[in-house]
Amino acid sequence: MSNHVIDEAKRCLQCKDPRCIKGCPVSTDIRGTIALFRESRIEEAGEKLFANNPLSLVCSYVCPQESQCEGHCVLGIKGNPVQFSIIENYVSDYYLGLIGEREINIEKNGMKAAVIGSGPAGITISFILAQCGYDVTIFEGNDKIGGVLRYGIPEFRLPKSVLDRLKKALSVYGVSVRPNTRIGMNLTVDDLFRDGYKAIFIGTGVWRPYRLSLPGESYGNVHYAIDYLRNPDVYELGDRVTVVGGGNTAIDVARTVVRHGCHDVTLVFNRAEEKLTACKKEVEFAKIDGVKFLFGKDTKRFTENGIITTDCEENADGKLEDVPGTETLIPSDSTIIAVGQGPFSVIVRSTSGIDVNERGLVAVDADGRTTREGVFASGDVVTGAKTVVEAVKVSKRVAEAMDRYMRGLGCAQKV
Ligand SMILES: Cc1cc2nc3c(=O)[nH]c(=O)nc-3n(C[C@H](O)[C@H](O)[C@H](O)COP(=O)(O)OP(=O)(O)OC[C@H]3O[C@@H](n4cnc5c(N)ncnc54)[C@H](O)[C@@H]3O)c2cc1C
Numbered sequence: 001m002s003n004h005v006i007d008e009a010k011r012c013l014q015c016k017d018p019r020c021i022k023g024c025p026v027s028t029d030i031r032g033t034i035a036l037f038r039e040s041r042i043e044e045a046g047e048k049l050f051a052n053n054p055l056s057l058v059c060s061y062v063c064p065q066e067s068q069c070e071g072h073c074v075l076g077i078k079g080n081p082v083q084f085s086i087i088e089n090y091v092s093d094y095y096l097g098l099i100g101e102r103e104i105n106i107e108k109n110g111m112k113a114a115v116i117g118s119g120p121a122g123i124t125i126s127f128i129l130a131q132c133g134y135d136v137t138i139f140e141g142n143d144k145i146g147g148v149l150r151y152g153i154p155e156f157r158l159p160k161s162v163l164d165r166l167k168k169a170l171s172v173y174g175v176s177v178r179p180n181t182r183i184g185m186n187l188t189v190d191d192l193f194r195d196g197y198k199a200i201f202i203g204t205g206v207w208r209p210y211r212l213s214l215p216g217e218s219y220g221n222v223h224y225a226i227d228y229l230r231n232p233d234v235y236e237l238g239d240r241v242t243v244v245g246g247g248n249t250a251i252d253v254a255r256t257v258v259r260h261g262c263h264d265v266t267l268v269f270n271r272a273e274e275k276l277t278a279c280k281k282e283v284e285f286a287k288i289d290g291v292k293f294l295f296g297k298d299t300k301r302f303t304e305n306g307i308i309t310t311d312c313e314e315n316a317d318g319k320l321e322d323v324p325g326t327e328t329l330i331p332s333d334s335t336i337i338a339v340g341q342g343p344f345s346v347i348v349r350s351t352s353g354i355d356v357n358e359r360g361l362v363a364v365d366a367d368g369r370t371t372r373e374g375v376f377a378s379g380d381v382v383t384g385a386k387t388v389v390e391a392v393k394v395s396k397r398v399a400e401a402m403d404r405y406m407r408g409l410g411c412a413q414k415v
Helices: 002-011 019-023 030-038 042-052 056-062 084-101 120-131 161-172 189-194 225-230 248-259 280-288 346-350 388-408
Strands: 112-116 135-139 176-178 197-202 222-224 240-244 264-268 292-294 297-303 306-314 320-322 328-331 334-337 375-377
Touching (some): 002 030, 042 056, 042 084, 056 084, 056 161, 056 388, 084 161, 112 120, 120 135, 120 388, 161 176, 225 248, 240 248, 240 306, 375 388
Parallel strands (some): 112 197, 135 176, 222 334, 240 264, 240 334
Antiparallel strands (some): 306 328
């Protein structure tokens, strides 16, 4: 593996106008990082990556590189692109190890900031604000940090140890975490303001599974993807499992079910294969793992013995139309529905002044300001389900806006 990393770094052409950087949503200095790596200046390379994206190690595992940096590499036009992900992985892994052992002295500015949610958005905001001198407390509803990174993306794609190391790095930066604390249930945003937090960040993601609202959906053998992925070990799914959906979550579920001992897994999608929204690479892996795919089948209801579907076709307007007389039972012991997620509204319901849109997503301006003064938001709770790197990109801008806002308060009061 390490040899391969070196070979890949050597293949980089160090383009004058690097296309790879343009392909990266956070404009990672890929050329500069590889140059430093080649000169054995790995610590500087790591520092560069971390300063631009505190989640660079996570991104090296889960970014859709084929459509981002690697998809834009000039070498990919006629051959294989430089596999930057493995270089980023090697460098970031090394650097995160260094941070964990450090003592970092940051001059405090006397102000407290609250971060609700410890997914990619909350982690990014916390690192940046901590570096600016704020006393940052993360309020996390779960027992551990990471959000979807820990309770959604399976271990075989992203080792959870990465998140434990990020937690260590956060404490090196002086960020404290209050686990098992779901804001809006007991403590509210108003309580946080009362207790002296000057700005509050909401990065609570989307955890409410969309339902299909079909007969049988409440049966004991029907489950929702995000609930299943949270803790697959507790489910007894039987020998045949059907997954309904066509995105990355559906693929993660199918591959996880296979890894939990069920080798008859069928993914049922209502459109054609080219309409799958999951990354091509992940779909290929699912096929290698033995997952079967059924396309053009619309789920109609759930039964104790499987799901009832009808064949369907897309009309000229892109709408699905059933083919009459094609009702079929797809036999399965359990079904997992993976058709997307929306936000829970506990914070908004418990706090006045924070507007949401018709999908329940928090309404913000370009800098992540919500309609309540001093409250900011970014990540999936604002955009709906997106990617890790998109959450990082926007959160960097929001952290700067929070910093400007708190400095503007002019209150270098002691905490
Ligand atoms: C199964 C799955 C696979 C994915 N795979 C990929 C991938 O391969 N690559 C990629 O780039 N993206 C992937 N994504 C998308 C990506 O993980 C998300 O876009 C990203 O995690 C969003 O980050 P976030 O910080 O906005 O929210 P989240 O990661 O959802 O984190 C929100 C956090 O807030 C906490 N929280 C919620 N409500 C409260 C409350 N009231 N009080 C306190 N804490 C609260 C939650 O417990 C959670 O820890 C995947 C998503 C899923 C569901």
